[in-house]
Amino acid sequence: DIQMTQSPPSLSASIGDRVTITCRARQDISSSLAWYQQKPGEAPKLLVYATSMLESGVPSRFSGRGSGTDYTLTISSLQPEDFATYFCQQYHSTPYTFGRGTKLEIK
């Protein structure tokens, strides 16, 4: 299995802040990396796939980048609706493992 190490586990930030979440794979996953947002009581929602491709309807303040083993999700200017938990997932090889999540909270 490819272990995904996501950091930080939690993050406190203010409206308008720029925040970055990191995911590191145990081996090269060739940019096969997705990011999901999950709000309490809801199913996860795909934000970014193939490292940097925004899913349809996702605001442009979200961006992803990375290569090899290291990947990031950046939110350029936090909005109230962005406070949620974020998960990365590698889909380079099965089992398609997830990071443990980053809970983004309002400061």
Next chain:
Amino acid sequence: EVQLVQSGTEVKKPGESLKISCQGSGYSLTSDWITWVRQMPGRGLEWMGRIDPRSSYINYGPSFQGHVTFSADKSISTAYLLLSSLRASDTAIYYCTAGGSQSRVWGPGTLVTVSS
């Protein structure tokens, strides 16, 4: 609108079995893999595995092999997750997803509680 509709909340006793359904609405389950994801209370997401309804080819996650069974009925655009010999640690929300290796479409989840 593309949706995945899942069966409702279940409360089961240890040792019982349970079959959860996932039906495509506005979406043909023969279009792509159906993936199952587990989320235990207050925890993260776990990839359980996937089934290709077109061929019935299946990948099980190693942690779930032998304890779960995936199936699909193309004629009614429905996928199933069978959980056998339930134990308390199976208490979780189970999601079906579709739309590629990166899960584009998610069902609302089925909450399963296993308690004596």
